[in-house]
Amino acid sequence: MNNRYNRHIILSEIGQEGQDKISKAKVLVIGAGGLGCPVLQYLTAAGIGTIGIVDFDVVEISNLQRQVLFGTSSLGKNKAEAAKKRLEDLNEAISIIAYPEKLTHKNAIGLFNQYDIIVDGSDNFATRYLVNDASIITNKPLVFGSIYKFEGQVSVFNYNNGPSYRCLFPSPPEKGTVPNCSEIGVLGVLPGIIGSMQANEVLKIILGLGKALSGELLCYNALNNKTTTLKFNKSESKIDTVLSKKKNFHTYHIDEFCEVDNHIISIKEVVDQANIQTIDVREAHETPKIENLEVTAIPLSELEQSIDKIDSEKQKAIFCQSGIRSKKAVSILKTLEITNCYSIIEGALEIKSYLKEQHKVLSDER
Amino acid sequence: MELKIKYFGQIAEVTQQEEESLEFSGVLISELIEQLYEKYTPLKNKDFQIAQNQELVTLETQVSGNEIALLPPFAGG
Numbered sequence: 001m002n003n004r005y006n007r008h009i010i011l012s013e014i015g016q017e018g019q020d021k022i023s024k025a026k027v028l029v030i031g032a033g034g035l036g037c038p039v040l041q042y043l044t045a046a047g048i049g050t051i052g053i054v055d056f057d058v059v060e061i062s063n064l065q066r067q068v069l070f071g072t073s074s075l076g077k078n079k080a081e082a083a084k085k086r087l088e089d090l091n092e093a094i095s096i097i098a099y100p101e102k103l104t105h106k107n108a109i110g111l112f113n114q115y116d117i118i119v120d121g122s123d124n125f126a127t128r129y130l131v132n133d134a135s136i137i138t139n140k141p142l143v144f145g146s147i148y149k150f151e152g153q154v155s156v157f158n159y160n161n162g163p164s165y166r167c168l169f170p171s172p173p174e175k176g177t178v179p180n181c182s183e184i185g186v187l188g189v190l191p192g193i194i195g196s197m198q199a200n201e202v203l204k205i206i207l208g209l210g211k212a213l214s215g216e217l218l219c220y221n222a223l224n225n226k227t228t229t230l231k232f233n234k235s236e237s238k239i240d241t242v243l244s245k246k247k248n249f250h251t252y253h254i255d256e257f258c259e260v261d262n263h264i265i266s267i268k269e270v271v272d273q274a275n276i277q278t279i280d281v282r283e284a285h286e287t288p289k290i291e292n293l294e295v296t297a298i299p300l301s302e303l304e305q306s307i308d309k310i311d312s313e314k315q316k317a318i319f320c321q322s323g324i325r326s327k328k329a330v331s332i333l334k335t336l337e338i339t340n341c342y343s344i345i346e347g348a349l350e351i352k353s354y355l356k357e358q359h360k361v362l363s364d365e366r
Numbered sequence: 367m368e369l370k371i372k373y374f375g376q377i378a379e380v381t382q383q384e385e386e387s388l389e390f391s392g393v394l395i396s397e398l399i400e401q402l403y404e405k406y407t408p409l410k411n412k413d414f415q416i417a418q419n420q421e422l423v424t425l426e427t428q429v430s431g432n433e434i435a436l437l438p439p440f441a442g443g
Binding site for chain 1: 372375376412420421422440
């Protein structure tokens, strides 16, 4: 009798039956980086029957501080292939498949369909939204982990009809506003902790043990050891929007699907443009009223019924009292597939005084 | 009422603290966020979700709890 899994098997909660479940499971890991390495290491050691690894990148010296599957002999090699080589030494009895390619809308569905559980260890928002959406479309549970400097987030999406990443963060932040590890740095052991938590969730799902982190986001801070768990609900409309793209999913381009909808501009940029419609989403009674600029008034509460007032040919610049409702309006319009919408960062008072100043300058010049 | 506000990730970098107590006299979460925008202008450029007593809420939710958390998305891996 093979002794390898003895410490699992002697646990009454797992037993041979549980170990058999593990050996029949198929898990696809997106990214063999800081998170992917510990995930892969523990899943391989646990004896997951089939493990897929997607990573197009190559091992660099700066990866070795945290990507513990690699050594100096892996430098310059593809990460998926280098990981496979190391993992085969760890456990020769399982099947490990390396996909040394980029995950795209073209290959995601086909790949995901071959596995039971998806693990997200990617390092950018575009891939994270792609992984989430492809998991929704293929109806696979997704074990999510992400890190920032000394903090990590862990959750399980699309599990037993549970919420998805888009129910938590509906759309990606504006490009360049959230730096990644290569730009800002990361404590090397942090992905080890978060990746191990992800591996734990994978095993819990396979074994039906305990309670998966579905509908909950676990936030971990390595500096004070505090964990906070926040609950969130499923948004049927967010899931339906993703499902509606199922048929043409392979035709989307990664940046397009991850389209940024929190576009923010300044009133200073608005006044310079001719082809722009400025929309005030405040309620009719709110002051100050804006002068010296043509404004279409559509209170936020009436926005969805008033899209005929919106000029589809023009860019839309939306403002309100403080910049909160205008952001909301942009995301409502996006769900109605009205694009080219921007939220003006300034509130009505600042806009009014800026326009007044501009008007004064212009009058003085004349 | 006095609220305990918790900040995560980049949000804590803007506020330069992980939590603080804040006096709030409004009704809605949106009013609280306006108050925070006034106190920390760079917050306007940050994406975050809001939780009240450990549950995600929207801007239209009434402030009823005593603990509010501002949670940004992370992408690193």
